[in-house]
Amino acid sequence: MNIFGRKSKGKERDILEIDLSESVDCLCDFTYNFYWQHKGEKLAPEWKIADTDITFEDLVEHLKKGGTVKLNGNAGHRLGSSMGTDLKFFGGTGNEIDVGDIIVDGDVDTRMGISMVKGSIYVKGAVKEPIGNLIRVKSDMKGYKKFKSITDIMKNGMQGDKLEGNQLMGNRLIIDDGIVRDTVGSRLDEDDEIVLNGNVDLSTGILMRNGTVRVNGNAGKNTGALLNGGTVIINGNCDDFTGIDMIKGSIIVNGNAGKFLAANKKSGVVFAKNGSPIPPVKEKNLSSEDSNILLKYGFNPREFKKFE
Structure with missing residues (x-):
């Protein structure tokens, strides 16, 4: 393994390169x-x-300094998780x-780029689904697939990149590539719309x-987890723990929103045709304001229950 610089399109690129036998x-x-959950039992920095x-x-830390990480071999699960977030737990x-960017000269296992908000990941081999908050763009490196954060594109635009198989129209992104994803729209803080045609996971x-x-399809567990504003719409069913730790916003x-609905929810509201909430959340009558919210998104209020 080496840390070295090399020329790339006329610019110096500081690369931390590591060889992986597995x-x-x-x-x-x-x-x-x-x-913060396992306190170093599973992994420590x-x-x-x-x-x-x-x-x-x-x-x-190399990525935070704008450097590139190059992996010679296969990467496992959760490559680049929350990449580009200056997490408060670690003093950020x-x-x-x-x-910077990640380059993988090999395959990548599931959940690549979950909750990722900045940077790019280049992969020479196969990428196993579900992937994270990523979308594929035309690669500027021959022989590699290039992925960027969906949230980054919604906030900062394409920045010279071009989508492959999907469409960005103003502040509306339409994802129709059939790839199953986790954490779609993670940390989105723009008045934009992401429309995904198909099923999603976590x-x-x-x-x-x-x-x-x-999402015009079904969703996995933890839909709207820690939601702190905005609206998540699932045109289908959800697995359990919808709205867990929700702070505000609408789902x-x-x-069916599943079991353990709105567990530990602080505020906000969940509308669903069916669901099994965790007390103190319970089913309540819809107000005129609630009806207007549902009508705004094309739904018949008479078909929905309110969980608050």
Whole structure:
């Protein structure tokens, strides 16, 4: 493994390169596999990667400085998780930050780029679904697929990139590529709309503060987790824990919102045709304001229950 600079399109690119004899999970994971939950039992920033002298923290800090991480071999699950977020738990601001890119000369396992808000990931091999908050753009590196954060595109535009198989029309992104994703619209804070035609997996709209995510299909667990504003719409059914730890905003489920609905919810409202809430959340009558919200998004208020 080496740290070195090289010329790329006339610009110096500081690359931290590491050889992987086997796939490793949570590389470039800014949360270190949710360190605050397991307190280092599953992963700690100072742990060394495989048989190298490079730590998991080295990769994250290198990206924060604008450097590129190059992985020679296969990456495991959760590559680039929350990439581009200056997490408060580690003394950061909680806001997005500019970061470098990841290049993978191999395959990548599931959940690549979950909750990712900045940077790009280039992959030479296959990427296993579900992926995270990512969308494919035309690659500027021959032989590699290039992925960018959906949230980054909604906030900062295409920045010279071109979408592959999807459409951006003003402040409306239409995703119709059939790829299953987690964390769609993670940390979105713009008055934009993301429309995804198909099914999604975990944590759609997690930590959103503004805007709308509309899924024309079914959703997995934790839909609208930690929602802090904006609206998440599922035109189908959800798995369990919809609205868990929700802070504010609206979730509309045009179907069954699942069990353990709104667990530990602080505020906000969930509209669904059916669902099993966790007390103290309970079913309530719709107000005229509630009806107007549902009508705004094309739904018949008479078909919905309100959980608050």
